[in-house]
Amino acid sequence: MDNIGYSDEGGLQLKSYKTNSDGILNQPSHYEDVKKNVDLDSDVEKKRDDDDDDDHKVVYVEIDDEGGKKKVVIVEAGSVAEEKELALKPYADMGKEDLLRFSETVFWRRARLISILIFILAWLALLGAVIGLTIVAPRCSDPPEPQWWQRSVVYQVYVRSFFDSDDDGIGDIRGIVAKLDYIKDLGASAILLSSFYTADDESGSADYGYQVINHTDIDPVYGTFHDFELLLNETHKRDIGLLLDFIPNYTSRNHTWFLESRASSGYSNKYWNYYVWADCANSLGRANNWLSVYGKTAWENDTVAGKCYLHQFLNTQPELNHRSSSVQSEMESILRFWLDKGVDGFRVVASAYLFESADLQDEEMTCSSADNLYDCMSHELTRSQPEVYDMIARWRNVLNSYNSSVSPRQKVLLTDGDVEIEEVMKYFGAYDGEGGADLPINYQLTHLNSTCDSKCVSNLVYTWLNQKPSSGTASWTTGDQDRSRQRTYIGGENFLNVLNMVKATLPVTAFVYYGEEVGMVDGPNQNIDPAGQIDERFSRDGFRTPMQWSNETNAGFSNLSSPWMPVPSGYNAYPWNVEDQSADPDGILGKLKALIKLRTDEKSIEFGRMHRIVSDQVFAFVREHEGFNRIIVVGSFGNDTVATVDVTQNSPNFKVPSSAEVVFVTNATMSQKVGETTDLRKVSLGPGEGFLAKWEYVRP
Numbered sequence: 099m100d101n102i103g104y105s106d107e108g109g110l111q112l113k114s115y116k117t118n119s120d121g122i123l124n125q126p127s128h129y130e131d132v133k134k135n136v137d138l139d140s141d142v143e144k145k146r147d148d149d150d151d152d153d154h155k156v157v158y159v160e161i162d163d164e165g166g167k168k169k170v171v172i173v174e175a176g177s178v179a180e181e182k183e184l185a186l187k188p189y190a191d192m193g194k195e196d197l198l199r200f201s202e203t204v205f206w207r208r209a210r211l212i213s214i215l216i217f218i219l220a221w222l223a224l225l226g227a228v229i230g231l232t233i234v235a236p237r238c239s240d241p242p243e244p245q246w247w248q249r250s251v252v253y254q255v256y257v258r259s260f261f262d263s264d265d266d267g268i269g270d271i272r273g274i275v276a277k278l279d280y281i282k283d284l285g286a287s288a289i290l291l292s293s294f295y296t297a298d299d300e301s302g303s304a305d306y307g308y309q310v311i312n313h314t315d316i317d318p319v320y321g322t323f324h325d326f327e328l329l330l331n332e333t334h335k336r337d338i339g340l341l342l343d344f345i346p347n348y349t350s351r352n353h354t355w356f357l358e359s360r361a362s363s364g365y366s367n368k369y370w371n372y373y374v375w376a377d378c379a380n381s382l383g384r385a386n387n388w389l390s391v392y393g394k395t396a397w398e399n400d401t402v403a404g405k406c407y408l409h410q411f412l413n414t415q416p417e418l419n420h421r422s423s424s425v426q427s428e429m430e431s432i433l434r435f436w437l438d439k440g441v442d443g444f445r446v447v448a449s450a451y452l453f454e455s456a457d458l459q460d461e462e463m464t465c466s467s468a469d470n471l472y473d474c475m476s477h478e479l480t481r482s483q484p485e486v487y488d489m490i491a492r493w494r495n496v497l498n499s500y501n502s503s504v505s506p507r508q509k510v511l512l513t514d515g516d517v518e519i520e521e522v523m524k525y526f527g528a529y530d531g532e533g534g535a536d537l538p539i540n541y542q543l544t545h546l547n548s549t550c551d552s553k554c555v556s557n558l559v560y561t562w563l564n565q566k567p568s569s570g571t572a573s574w575t576t577g578d579q580d581r582s583r584q585r586t587y588i589g590g591e592n593f594l595n596v597l598n599m600v601k602a603t604l605p606v607t608a609f610v611y612y613g614e615e616v617g618m619v620d621g622p623n624q625n626i627d628p629a630g631q632i633d634e635r636f637s638r639d640g641f642r643t644p645m646q647w648s649n650e651t652n653a654g655f656s657n658l659s660s661p662w663m664p665v666p667s668g669y670n671a672y673p674w675n676v677e678d679q680s681a682d683p684d685g686i687l688g689k690l691k692a693l694i695k696l697r698t699d700e701k702s703i704e705f706g707r708m709h710r711i712v713s714d715q716v717f718a719f720v721r722e723h724e725g726f727n728r729i730i731v732v733g734s735f736g737n738d739t740v741a742t743v744d745v746t747q748n749s750p751n752f753k754v755p756s757s758a759e760v761v762f763v764t765n766a767t768m769s770q771k772v773g774e775t776t777d778l779r780k781v782s783l784g785p786g787e788g789f790l791a792k793w794e795y796v797r798p
Contacts, residue, residue, distance in 0.1 A: 262656035271321035285694030443510035548589025551736030733788030758791035
């Protein structure tokens with residue numbers, strides 16, 4: 099191989115390059131090594147490489163100046179073989195050879211190396227970022243962490259009628275202990291107990307447990323504190339919360355406070371201001387025109403005190419004065435007494451009636467006749483006063499003081515106010531639904547009747563949900579000790595499963611009143627309830643009949659031949675008791691247990707969002723949470739058969755697929771079958787039929 103050699107004359111630094119056999123430079127671009135300090139007027143001597151061999155031509159190079167460019171003349175044996183012009187610096191519109199030549203300079207080689215290193219480092223950084231984000235930011239958001247009562251089914255027990263453990267004909271605390279495994283197996287995670295406080299229940303006009311003589315004592319007919327502590331320990335052992343009725347609105351006339359209060363008037367008597375007293379201003383013996391909820395005067399003339407006392411319920415239940423700081427302190431002491439025992443929360447009974455207008459003016463009448471004149475009153479002065487919500491917030495603070503990071507359960511406060519929805523929503527608290535009650539009980543579904551169709555159900559549900567503050571927790575109840583049982587008001591057994599299905603899948607907390615799970619029905623009036631003695635229409639005897647455990651005598655409630663309340667007839671006709679239904683997965687009990695289990699298994703039901711499906715023919719909605727199965731709920735209320743409904747077209751804010759897998763049906767004879775795929779574009783249901791179906795979450 100021949101090399102071209104450049105001399106160092108004139109300050110020119112030259113390097114040697116190889117040529118091919120024709121004397122042509124293999125790397126002509128390397129001419130850039132000629133430096134700017136070259137004296138272009140100097141000639142470059144001819145030079146031949148020492149290691150030239152005979153197979154190659156001798157090559158000579160000359161450099162001349164031509165207008166700022168270098169001319170490299172390749173000479174072979176004295177003649178010009180090829181000429182190349184080389185630029186001293188980069189210029190616009192350079193040709194390929196000049197571009198390649200300048201790219202081989204030290205500066206650009208370093209620039210390329212640095213660029214490559216930067217690219218590699220950036221790529222590694224990007225890769226690390228992707229890996230890191232994948233680890234710390236999973237594909238789907240974490241599910242929320244609801245409080246224990248927000249994922250609960252609350253089982254309500256009327257203690258006197260649940261189970262008699264000592265054969266005296268009256269249900270008791272030990273009876274509840276004996277049935278805790280049943281409640282746990284049902285799927286309930288909280289138990290709400292009716293009053294078991296010391297009361298004058300045997301007085302002949304008793305509102306059993308609610309004419310309280312002592313709020314911090316247990317009536318011997320229900321048991322002892324040892325029994326209560328056993329119940330509390332056993333419920334917590336089964337991870338079940340225990341809630342109590344709190345009765346702050348009134349007491350018995352035989353309560354020590356009332357006996358002391360009536361003894362003498364005036365503030366020299368500590369207890370005088372514990373109750374609402376007024377002069378009996380007119381000949382009728384009343385202070386104003388206020389009525390009790392039973393339509394009679396709300397004032398009772400007490401001959402001992404020489405005054406009238408207020409009672410918004412029975413005349414044996416004088417109203418406490420919550421404007422008294424002493425009464426406020428007494429109520430807080432009662433709460434703390436039971437919280438110290440370890441209970442998990444309270445339901446505030448008759449919460450809307452805690453305060454009345456202090457000036458005792460007559461209330462406006464909106465009509466002159468009604469089945470109950472109480473319904474003709476405006477109630478602007480006698481219920482839902484602004485102070486009610488302040489008092490609820492105060493009690494909320496008491497419960498908060500028992501919450502801690504080590505407490506297994508947050509203490510929960512429920513309110514019992516079946517009044518206008520706008521007023522109920524205030525129980526959540528003044529600060530965007532916070533600072534008040536955790537669960538203002540929602541009685542909307544108790545307003546159902548046999549003529550209520552799917553559109554009617556939808557109105558009841560969304561009237562509540564659309565007014566609930568965003569931070570508030572929804573709840574759904576279908577009965578309690580003061581309201582008719584669902585099988586009675588819904589129009590028969592055909593609608594029990596679909597009603598339970600809706601209640602169990604709506605957000606968030608569902609209530610089950612004892613006996614609903616086996617389809618118990620209202621019993622007849624026994625003239626036991628003192629409200630029923632005023633007027634049979636007000637009797638609550640039928641809502642409080644003994645629990646139907648079996649088809650044995652007294653439905654297995656008690657071995658005493660005549661318990662405190664007779665069991666309704668028909669309990670021993672299949673399937674209206676626990677024993678008969680326990681072995682039948684398609685019975686009301688089996689269906690409800692399956693629904694409660696789905697609440698836990700399907701996280702979209704437990705804490706997912708709800709999307710409305712608009713339809714007059716069916717009541718339907720979707721529950722969903724990112725990363726979990728979507729669940730569609732479809733039910734038919736009313737007495738008409740649903741021909742064909744396309745539920746995929748009626749959800750304005752959510753896309754419903756054309757088909758989904760059925761996971762629950764209310765009736766085994768339906769066309770939809772569990773485990774099979776159903777066409778959601780062609781849904782046909784009979785009266786009282788409904789189903790749940792699911793489809794997998796797909797990330798958008």
